[in-house]
Structure formats: C-alpha cells, structure tokens
Amino acid sequence: MKNKLASLIKWIKETKEFYNSDIYMREIHENPASVTREEHLENVEKVRNIVYSDKNKQEKTMEAVYRVFAVLFMIFFSVILVLTVSNLPATGADNNPANNEVAERYIEKGLEETGATNVVAGMILDYRAFDTLGESHVLFVAAIAVTVLLRLDKKERDPKDTKIRETISEAEEADRIFNTRHDTILQKVALLLVPVILMFGIYVVLNGHLSPGGGFSGGAIIGSAFILYLNAYGFGKASNVFTEKIYKRASVAALMFYAIAKCYAFFCGANHLDSHIPKGIPGHILSAGLILPLDIAVGVVVAWTMYAFVAMFRKGGF
C-alpha cells in the first residue's frame, strides 16, 4: 500500500511512469511513400498531360462537354424528382392509396395469423417471408463477393506464380500496425462491454417477435461485440473462437435451415396443408411459429458476416 502510494506520488510529480512496464510505445515510421501537396499536384498534372496529349485532344473537349451535360442533367433530374414528389400523396394523409386492405389486415389480423406481437416481424418473416429469404441471401452473396476480392490463399511467395499480389504472412505483417498489444484500457473496457453487448444482441434476436428488433438488428449488435473483442485482443486470441471453419459451418447451417424451413412452410401454405408448426401463446418467448428460429438463423448469418468483413479487410482471412 505504502509502495503504491509512493509510486503514485512519483507519477504525479512525473518522475516515474505508473504503468511503466505495461506501456508500449509504438515507433512512428515516416511513411516513405508520402508526398507533399506540391508533388501531388505535379503528379496530377503529369498524368493529365499524358492522358490529354495531342493525340487525345478530342478527349479533352469531350470531358468539358461531359461536365456541362452532367450539370445540366443533374438540374433536369432534380427538377423532375421535386415535381414528382410534390405530386405524390401527402405523407400521413388518411386517404392515401397505401392505407388499404393490405396494411389493415397486417395490423388487425397480424397477431392472430402469425402469433407475433411485433407486427413488423410477422410481416417480414411470415407474410412476405420470400422477400426476406432473398434478402438474407443478398448478405451471403455480398460476403462471398468480398471473399473473392480480399481473401488471401497463398502462404508463401512462389517465384513461378507471378499473379500473387500479397501473401498471408505479408498481410499479417502489415496488420501488426493495428495490433493493440497491451492496450490495457481498451482490453479492460472490452472485457466489461463485450458480454453486455452480446447479451443485448441475443436479447434483440430472441425478442424479435415480441418487441422491435429481430435477426438483422440483433445480428449486427452481436457482430459489433465480436469486432470489439477482435480490436481489443488481436487476431491471436480471437482466432481461438473465430475460425473460418466455424464461420462457414455456422452460416451454411443457418442459411440452409432458413431455406428448408421456409420451403416447408411455403409448400404447406400453398397446398393448403396443415404445417403443424405451433403458434404458441402470443407474448411468450416460445411463440409465433417459425419466426423465432428464423430470427436466430438470420442473426447468426449477420453476426458472422460482419466479423468476416472486418477480418477480410484487415488481413484477408481469419
């Protein structure tokens, strides 16, 4: 106790670093590639001179024409949009065309037909579930496209293969800048916050059919907890839990479950068969038929996709 007090006094007097052993100073590298403003302008001018050389004089006039037309078109387009919007039905008026039997049935019979107290969840996961099925695959295809673009698959450089742009080890080396090795403050805060955020995310997912929330929003919250954990503890620790294998299996299982469950529900509905999916008592956690499991599936996909995006952008893999 006395020791600590002494060191605190020393620290206040700035004779000693309190957290001396833990603090890690990052070396600041002068970025050799950085250019001054003058050099940058010079480079731009150089490029322009090459692009618009005498050979390509036409292009230069065309660029001017394009600019003029772009401005004219923008004005024309804005005027059209403003005129259109001013002719649309007034927002919130009760005789709007959108206030028709469709919305009426969603509100009045939504609870009875879907078992969800949250009408929105009933709408997107029951009445119009086909759109949402597509929407969750939009997320999947976006993740695949990012993987195509960013995932690095080669461990080491192969002199024969000139197509390799970057290897995994090089990417890890470059990623070290973002690595907060002993950032105690961030780590302690993350230690406190991550479980809370996770709990909140799970709550939002599980209560999707009862209160505002659902798979997409809850999944995003869970994903942000994963990302916070990654930022605080780095890939070394995070990769104990988040591996590519788990990511693949979890999202494939969720998406396949979603597709098969919805296929069954559509099939039964269209053929006027009883689907035997219990609706439960409205307001209870285990109610609303398929909505809860579908919310969980969507939540899993969204959370993992968010984490995968960050991992891909940082070092091209898990």
Add this chain to the structure above:
Amino acid sequence: MRNIIENFPLFSIILCLLASSGSLLLKEKAAKIVNTALIILVGLMSAILMGYCYLNGSFVYVMGHVPAPWGNEVRGGVLEGGMALFFSIIMYLSMSGGRKKLLEEVEETKQNLYYILDNLLFCSLIALVYTNDLFTAYVFIEINTISACGLIMIRQNGRTIEAAVRYMIMSLLGSGLFLTGVIMLYDITGHLLMSNIKESVQTLISTGQYSEPLMVTVAFMIIGLSIKSALFPFHSWLPDAYGYSTISSAAILSSLVSKGYIFILIKIIYRVIGFEAVVQSKLLNVVFVFALCGIIFGSISAMRENDIRRMIAYSSVAQIGYIYLGISFGTKAGMIAAVFHILSHAATKSMLFISAIGLTDTSNTSRHFGDLTGSAYRNRIAGLGFATGSLSMVGIPLFSGFISKLLFMEASLQNQYKMLPALIVLGISTILNAIYFMKTVVRIYSPERDLYKGREGFHVIRFKEEKEYGITIILFIILNVVLGLCSGPILNMIQIGIESFS
C-alpha cells in the same frame, strides 16, 4: 392439394439457394458436380412446367399461407417455364464450355466460390422469371447484380477489377432507379403484387389521378432496367466486363444476365402497367430512338475493335438494341420478335464467346486479329462454332438470327411511323454485322498454316484433347440450328405465353 408440378418454381428457387450455401463447404470438384446437377434438375423441372402450362394454362402459386395482396406470389406459365428451361440450357453450356479456362484463370481455392456465385446468379434469374411481385423482383435483382460483379472480378487482374467497379456503379444506378420506381408505384397504388398494381393503375389512368408520378415511375423502371441490360447510351460498362472476365462469366453475363432484366421489363410492361398504358405514354418512342442509335453505334464500335472479345462484346450492344427495338414497336408482333431475339441472341452470343476462346487459345492467348489468322485450322471445332455464330448474327437462313431479323422486319411493317427508320437501320446494321463478323471469319479461315509453325504458343488443338469443349460447341450449333429451323412451335409458345400475360 395442388398438382405437384405447380410446386416446381418454389423447388427450383429453393434448390438453387441450398446448392449455393452448401457449396461453401465443398471442394472445387464437388461444387462443380452440385452446380451441374442443379442446372440439369432445374432445366428438367422447367421443361415439365412448360408442358404442363401448355396443356392447363398458367397458374399463380402463393408463397406461404396468406393469399394474394398480403403474401408473396410466383406465377407459372408457358413463357416462364420456357425461359427458365432456356436459361438452364445456356447456363449449362456456358459453364461446360469455359471449364478449362476457369481452372486456369481462377485460383484453385476460390473455385468453389465461383460455383456459389453461379448458383446464386442462376437462382436470381429463375426467380426473376417466375416472380409475380415487384419487390421480390427487386430483391433478386440485387442478388443478380452482386453475383454478376463477383463473376467478373474472380479472375483477378487490373482490367477485371476496373470492369467490376464500372459494372457496380452503373448497375447500382440502374437498381436505384428501379427501386425508386417501385417505391413511388407503391405510394400511388398501395400494392407490390403485379396483378393488384395493374388494377390500381387502370383506375388511376381512368380517373386521371397521379398521372405525372405514374409517368415518372414507368420511365424510371424502363431506364433502370435498360441501364442494367446495357441499352445504347448506358453501355459503357459492357465491353470491359465482357471482354476481360473469365470466359464462362462473359458468356453468362452477355446471354443471361442482361436477358433476365429484359424479361422482367417485358413482364412489367404487360403485368404491372398494362401494355396499352405503356404504349399510350409514348415512352416507347424514346426507347425506339435509343434502340436505333444502339444498333448503329454498337456495330460501328465493334468494327473499330482490334480485339476479338471486345468486338463480340460491342456487338452485344447492337443486339440489345434489336431487342429494345422489338419492344418499342408497341405491337404484339414486335414483342414476340423481341422475346425470340432474346433466345436467339443468348444462344448465339454465348457460342461466339466460347468459340473465340478456343481460337485465342491456339494463338498464344492473343486476342488481336493479326495473331488469329488461320486459327480456325489450328482449332477446327472452335472455328466452326465461330463461323456458325457469325452467320447467325448476320442473319443467314438456317440459323436463328435469320428468323429474328425476319420477325423484326415483319413487326416494323405494322407500325406506320416507325417502319421506315426501323427498316433502314435494320438494313444498315445487317451490312455492318456482315462487315465485322465476316471479316473475322475470313481471317480465321485464311490458310496460312506455315506462318506460325514453331512460334511459341501457336499449336494445334484437336477435338480429342478437349472433348468437353468440343461437345459444348456442337451442342451450341445444334441449338442454333434448331432455333432457326423449328421456329414455328417456339413462336407459338411465345405467343401463348404473351397472350396469357395480359
């Protein structure tokens, strides 16, 4: 209980989704088998569905337990089934024709991702064909756009990344306009389902309410979809996207992706706004002008190219112009011609792309005409495919291109104001097509075998060495001749399908 065949649209879409997510866990070989099996299965189901609808008429299938304006719907009909069948055939041939190139150009570890993207693209095409709901159409347009972008950039070099960025920007602009159109249409009609919107639109037109927003909405949808299918002034993304991506992607993009958007546009014209309403709005006259410009400028750009794949890509601009020309006549004959040209162009263009790659492969992978001299002797089957495709494009009888040109000419005669410009442009374009395609055919069949003997990369590829590729080309030729010779029943199907639309 419905007839089991009426469930086929649902099964096709769900199977595609399952195959695409499942392929994430599979290796390249297994993913390939799944992809092939999926395409064949969906093709079979579509064929059965087409036959069923031919006998029993079209039907509406509720997706879920709640009927029409509350839930989603898909619609099955002769034209839908036929289109899905045709898309499956072209998809199968494009994938098998480009298999070898795929192995060379795409990293080994990413090949299963290629099949995932392909399955999702296929899914979105099938869903676009069957959907009876505008918002569902938008959702699947999104999937279509992103997966097409992935298919372009999976072969990673500078040009494809640039092409993918261009494609993304233009395509998102198109999606944005389409979405704005859907939103405004919902605002003034209160529905998202095609048949319900049509009812509301009829009453809006008869009462004269919201006429300006309705007009703008229709314009936005037409412009949005024509950007995505590369109608003339919006085609700047096309040559790079088709010219540098791996060959299967180029064939799929040119023959399927743009056609899916055109098909949904036709569906919107008939089933959402109503054909008469669209004709009366005079918007088709604007499309007519763009289509004529597209036909001429596309051909001229193609003539100026020195790169065989970019030449074929630019020729697509002209062909898309033809399809929009058919739509813009505002007559049923024009629409039938447009739908037939969708089939004809899809069959021909994918064949041209696939055969062009065979020619460049024997010429040290150079795509310049100088190196391609005599390449048809080095790879006979590819040369045969290219020659057939060129003849079809120019419009020689026996091949599908002839029938579609004939239909366009006939359709133009029914429209007194558009007849003359359309006939003149069709004539000019036929000559231009002949110039640049025949020039290429003459070059690849120039007998200068000795010129390249001993040069590196110039070698003879025999049929035995690339069986899958050769069989694909032969199937393509057969498909083209079938479209050209048996056009009667096909046109009959298209007519029945379009009549059931309205």
